[in-house]
Amino acid sequence: xxxxxxxxxxxxxxxxxxxxxxxxxxxxxxxxxxxxxxxxxxxxxxxxxxxxxxxxxxxxxxxxxxxxxxxxxxxxxxxxxxxxxxxxxxxxxxxxxxxxxxxxxxxxxxxxxxxxxxxxxxxxxxxxxxxxxxxxxxxxxxxxxxxxxxxxxxxxxxxxxxxxxxxxxxxxxxxxxxxxxxxxxxxxxxxxxxxxxxxxxxxxxxxxxxxxxxxxxxxxxxxxxxxxxxxxxxxxxxxxxxxxxxxxxxxxxxxxxxxxxxxxxxxxxxxxxxxxxxxxxxxxxxxxxxxxxxxxxxxxxxxxxxxxxxxxxxxxxxxxxxxxxxxxxxxxxxxxxxxxxxxxxxxxxxxxxxxxxxxxxxxxxxxxxxxxxxxxxxxxxxxxxxxxxxxxxxxxxxxxxxxxxxxxxxxxxxxxxxxxxxxxxxxxxxxxxxxxxxxxxxxxxxxxxxxxxxxxxxxxxxxxxxxxxxxxxxxxxxxxxxxxxxxxxxxxxxxxxxxxxxxxxxxxxxxxxxxxxxxxxxxxxxxxxxxxxxxxxxxxxxxxxxxxxxxxxxxxxxxxxxxxxxxxxxxxxxxxxxxxxxxxxxxxxxxxxxxxxxxxxxxxxxxxxxxxxxxxxxxxxxxxxx
Numbered sequence: 001x002x003x004x005x006x007x008x009x010x011x012x013x014x015x016x017x018x019x020x021x022x023x024x025x026x027x028x029x030x031x032x033x034x035x036x037x038x039x040x041x042x043x044x045x046x047x048x049x050x051x052x053x054x055x056x057x058x059x060x061x062x063x064x065x066x067x068x069x070x071x072x073x074x075x076x077x078x079x080x081x082x083x084x085x086x087x088x089x090x091x092x093x094x095x096x097x098x099x100x101x102x103x104x105x106x107x108x109x110x111x112x113x114x115x116x117x118x119x120x121x122x123x124x125x126x127x128x129x130x131x132x133x134x135x136x137x138x139x140x141x142x143x144x145x146x147x148x149x150x151x152x153x154x155x156x157x158x159x160x161x162x163x164x165x166x167x168x169x170x171x172x173x174x175x176x177x178x179x180x181x182x183x184x185x186x187x188x189x190x191x192x193x194x195x196x197x198x199x200x201x202x203x204x205x206x207x208x209x210x211x212x213x214x215x216x217x218x219x220x221x222x223x224x225x226x227x228x229x230x231x232x233x234x235x236x237x238x239x240x241x242x243x244x245x246x247x248x249x250x251x252x253x254x255x256x257x258x259x260x261x262x263x264x265x266x267x268x269x270x271x272x273x274x275x276x277x278x279x280x281x282x283x284x285x286x287x288x289x290x291x292x293x294x295x296x297x298x299x300x301x302x303x304x305x306x307x308x309x310x311x312x313x314x315x316x317x318x319x320x321x322x323x324x325x326x327x328x329x330x331x332x333x334x335x336x337x338x339x340x341x342x343x344x345x346x347x348x349x350x351x352x353x354x355x356x357x358x359x360x361x362x363x364x365x366x367x368x369x370x371x372x373x374x375x376x377x378x379x380x381x382x383x384x385x386x387x388x389x390x391x392x393x394x395x396x397x398x399x400x401x402x403x404x405x406x407x408x409x410x411x412x413x414x415x416x417x418x419x420x421x422x423x424x425x426x427x428x429x430x431x432x433x434x435x436x437x438x439x440x441x442x443x444x445x446x447x448x449x450x451x452x453x454x455x456x457x458x459x460x461x462x463x464x465x466x467x468x469x470x471x472x473x474x475x476x477x478x479x480x481x482x483x484x485x486x487x488x489x490x491x492x493x494x495x496x497x498x499x500x501x502x503x504x505x506x507x508x509x510x511x512x513x514x515x516x517x518x519x520x521x522x523x524x525x526x527x528x529x530x531x532x533x534x535x536x537x538x539x540x541x542x543x544x545x546x547x548x549x550x551x552x553x554x555x556x557x558x559x560x561x562x563x564x565x566x567x568x569x570x571x572x573x574x575x576x577x578x579x580x581x582x583x584x585x586x587x588x589x590x591x592x593x594x595x596x597x598x599x600x601x602x603x604x605x606x607x608x609x610x611x612x613x614x615x616x617x618x619x620x621x622x623x624x625x626x
Contacts, residue, residue, distance in 0.1 A: 557622030
C-alpha cells in the first residue's frame with residue numbers, strides 16, 4: 001500500500017571536477033521521477049549534493065594551491081549552476097562538509113565503536129586513489145583497478161574496521177527475498193555473485209599522516225573517516241537522522257537511490273550492512289543505470305571524449321537535452337551518445353511529431369475560430385477513439401513511471417501524438433473549415449485536447465517547453481489536469497512561438513558520423529547470404545570435460561545434423577528435446593572440442609540470462625526464415 005510520499009536520491013558527486021553528461025543524466029532522471037510522482041499527487045523529497053572529503057579532493061586542492069574547503073566551495077558552484085541551468089528542482093542539496101552532517105557521522109561512528117562493530121587492526125591491500133578504496137588481488141584485472149585501469153599502490157598500515165563480514169549471510173538472504181531491492185536484475189545477480197566469495201571487514205579509516213581531509217574519528221584523533229562511510233550517510237543525515245526524528249521518520253526509507261553501475265558494490269554491499277548495524281530499514285530500491293558511451297566507449301578525460309551537458313543545452317536547448325537523455329537510455333543498460341543521434345531524435349520526435357502538431361492545431365484555430373477553443377459537436381468513431389486513448393493515457397504512462405521505464409512512457413505518449421497526426425490527416429480540418437465548420441471545430445477540439453494531455457504527461461521531462469504550451473491552453477480548475485474534458489471551449493488560446501525549430505548538423509560532422517554508421521552495418525545482399533531455417537532438437541547430451549557445451553542432434557526437414565552449442569549453463573539436455581529452434585544452416589562446418597558442428601543456433605542473451613530463439617507456433621522443420 002502506497003504511503004503517498006516519494007523520496008529519491010542521486011549519488012553525491014565528487015567536487016574534483018565539473019559535471020559531465022553522466023552526472024547530468026542521473027540528476028535529470030531523479031528530477032523527472034520527482035516531477036512525475038508529484039503529478040501523481042504524492043509529496044516528494046528529492047536529494048542531491050556533493051561529496052567533499054577524501055584523497056581525490058585533497059590532491060585537487062593541493063594541485064590548485066588552495067585549502068581543501070576553499071576548493072570545495074569553488075567547485076560546488078559548478079554543480080549548483082549546472083542543475084539550475086538544466087531545470088533541476090531538487091528539495092535539498094547536501095554537502096558533506098556541512099557541520100550537521102559531520103556531527104551525525106561522528107555520532108554513528110561512536111555508537112558503532114561502542115557496540116563493538118568497529119575495531120582496530122592492521123591491513124595490507126591495493127589502494128586506488130581514483131576509487132578511494134582498497135582492492136583484493138581477486139578484484140584487480142591484470143593487476144589493475146577495474147574502474148580506472150591503473151596499477152594501485154600496495155599499502156600496509158594500522159586502521160579501523162567495520163565488521164561487515166558478519167552481515168554477509170543476512171545480506172544474501174535479504175537480496176534474494178526482496179527482488180526489487182537491487183535493480184535491474186543484472187546488477188542484482190552481480191552483487192549476489194560478489195557475495196559468493198567471503199566478505200571482508202571494511203576498512204573505515206585513513207591515518208591523518210596520509211590523508212588529513214576528512215571527518216575525524218571521534219575515538220581516535222589520528223584518523224579520519226573513510227570517504228565512502230562518510231558519504232553514504234548523507235542519505236539519512238539530509239532527512240534529519242540524529243537531529244529531527246519527525247522529519248526522518250516521515251521520509252526514510254528512500255524509495256529510490258539512483259546510482260551509476262560503477263558504484264554498485266559500495267551502495268549494495270557497504271550501505272545495507274551499515275544500515276543493518278545502525279538498526280535502520282534499507283532503501284526500497286537501489287537502481288543502477290548504465291553508462292553513456294561515446295562511439296561505444298566509456299567517457300574518460302584521457303580519451304578526451306567527455307560530453308559537457310551545458311554545451312549541449314546551450315546549443316540545442318535544455319528541454320531537448322533532457323528529452324534525449326531520458327528517451328534514449330533504457331534504464332539499466334548502456335547508451336550511446338552522439339550529436340548525430342541527438343539531432344536525428346530531436347528532429348524526428350520533437351520537430352516532426354510534436355512541433356508540427358502544435359503548429360497545425362494553433363494555426364487552424366487562429367485562422368478559423370478567432371483563436372478560441374472550438375466547441376465540440378457530436379463525435380464520430382474517429383473522435384471517440386482519440387478521446388478513449390487520451391483518457392487512458394495517464395494511467396498507462398504512470399504505470400511505466402512506477403516501474404522506472406521512462407523511455408517506454410515517452411514512447412506511449414509519442415505514439416499517441418503520432419495517432420493524432422494521423423487523425424488530422426484522415427479528417428483534414430483544413431478542408432472541413434470550408435465545408436462543415438461545426439465538424440472542423442469538433443476535430444480541432446479533440447486534437448487540441450489530446451495534445452494538451454500529452455503535454456501534461458511530457459512536462460516532467462520538458463518542463464519549460466511543455467509549461468509554455470500548457471499556459472497557452474485554457475482549462476477548467478474543476479478537473480484534474482491530466483483528465484480528458486478539462487479543455488474550455490470558447491476561451492481564448494494564447495499565441496505560442498515555434499517550440500522546436502529544426503536543427504541541422506554541420507556537413508563535415510554529419511558526413512563523419514554517417515561514415516561511422518555505415519561501418520556498423522552490413523549490406524542487404526550480405527544479409528541475404530545467411531540462410532536461417534527452423535529445426536527441431538531430437539537428441540541432446542553434455543560434451544565431456546566441457547561445462548558450457550552441449551551436443552545436439554537436430555532435424556532439418558528430412559536431414560539430421562549435429563550441432564555443438566555453448567548453452568549447457570542455461571539448459572539441461574532433457575528440457576531441450578522437442579524444442580523448435582532457429583538454425584544458421586549454411587555455415588561452414590567447424591570442429592569444437594574435436595566434435596564437428598554443422599551450423600549454429602540463435603539465442604538472445606542479457607546479463608546472466610540466455611534464451612533460445614524459437615517460433616510462436618509449431619512449424620515444419622526446414623522452413624526458411626524470411
